[in-house]
Amino acid sequence: MAFVVEDGSGNPLSNAYLAVADFKTHHDDRGRSYAAFTDTQIQQGIVKATDYVDKRFGKQFRGVRRSHDQGLEWPRLSAYDNDGFLLQGSDEVPRLLAKAIAEYALIVLQLLNQELLPIPARPFAVLDPATETVSGGQAGQVIRNREKVGPLETEQWYSDMSRFTNGSAMGVRSSIIDDLNIPDYPRADLWLEELIRPSMNITLLRGD
Numbered sequence: 120m121a122f123v124v125e126d127g128s129g130n131p132l133s134n135a136y137l138a139v140a141d142f143k144t145h146h147d148d149r150g151r152s153y154a155a156f157t158d159t160q161i162q163q164g165i166v167k168a169t170d171y172v173d174k175r176f177g178k179q180f181r182g183v184r185r186s187h188d189q190g191l192e193w194p195r196l197s198a199y200d201n202d203g204f205l206l207q208g209s210d211e212v213p214r215l216l217a218k219a220i221a222e223y224a225l226i227v228l229q230l231l232n233q234e235l236l237p238i239p240a241r242p243f244a245v246l247d248p249a250t251e252t253v254s255g256g257q258a259g260q261v262i263r264n265r266e267k268v269g270p271l272e273t274e275q276w277y278s279d280m281s282r283f284t285n286g287s288a289m290g291v292r293s294s295i296i297d298d299l300n301i302p303d304y305p306r307a308d309l310w311l312e313e314l315i316r317p318s319m320n321i322t323l324l325r326g327d
Contacts, residue, residue: 122162127211129189135165136172136191136212137220145221156228163232168223171235172216172311175301179315182206200313215310222307236301 125133139161146153153161173192182198194211206213227235 122166125191125193125212127194129186129194131188131190133190134169136169137165137217141217142221142224145218146225151225153225160228160232161224164224164227165220167227167234168220171223172220174236176311176315181314181316213314215313219307219310222310223304226304226307
């Protein structure tokens with residue numbers, strides 16, 4: 120696979136915020152083992168971690184992307200840390216971001232190279248080839264079940280708040296902007312704190 124580490128130039132082909140050597144150094148310093156994984160697997164973990172960070176936090180990062188054609192969310196313009204220092208120059212790809220990617224990548228590997236973003240349960244159609252009829256279906260934990268007799272009616276609610284009545288989907292909650300469906304990874308998430316916009320629109324300026 121193509122493994123292109125962002126070097127601060129805004130390379131359109133970049134798909135990773137961290138080199139394998141830097142991943143190893145980060146975890147060596149913390150006494151964590153990655154010996155069970157090949158360099159190719161580590162690269163794949165870094166790419167998945169980079170995808171996850173840009174998908175989940177991209178619109179929340181401070182500043183704006185430096186160019187329209189760059190492959191990733193960083194480098195950025197007008198991005199300041201909590202002390203008012205501009206995250207540019209030698210810090211085009213912030214150290215905090217690199218540390219977070221190292222943590223997320225190891226989590227990916229420990230999860231046997233699975234995704235950090237879960238795939239929520241959703242309705243799906245099932246075709247019966249014998250009768251050529253289509254019926255609804257659902258996956259996930261049932262959290263409420265109701266049955267009505269005369270005329271017969273059944274209703275089930277699932278853990279993602281989708282509802283089925285007599286086999287037909289009655290409504291599914293979208294999770295596109297719902298962080299409640301995304302797991303927390305504190306060991307990695309906290310490294311990104313200074314790269315995320317404050318909840319209030321406060322511009323941090325460095326004094327002379």
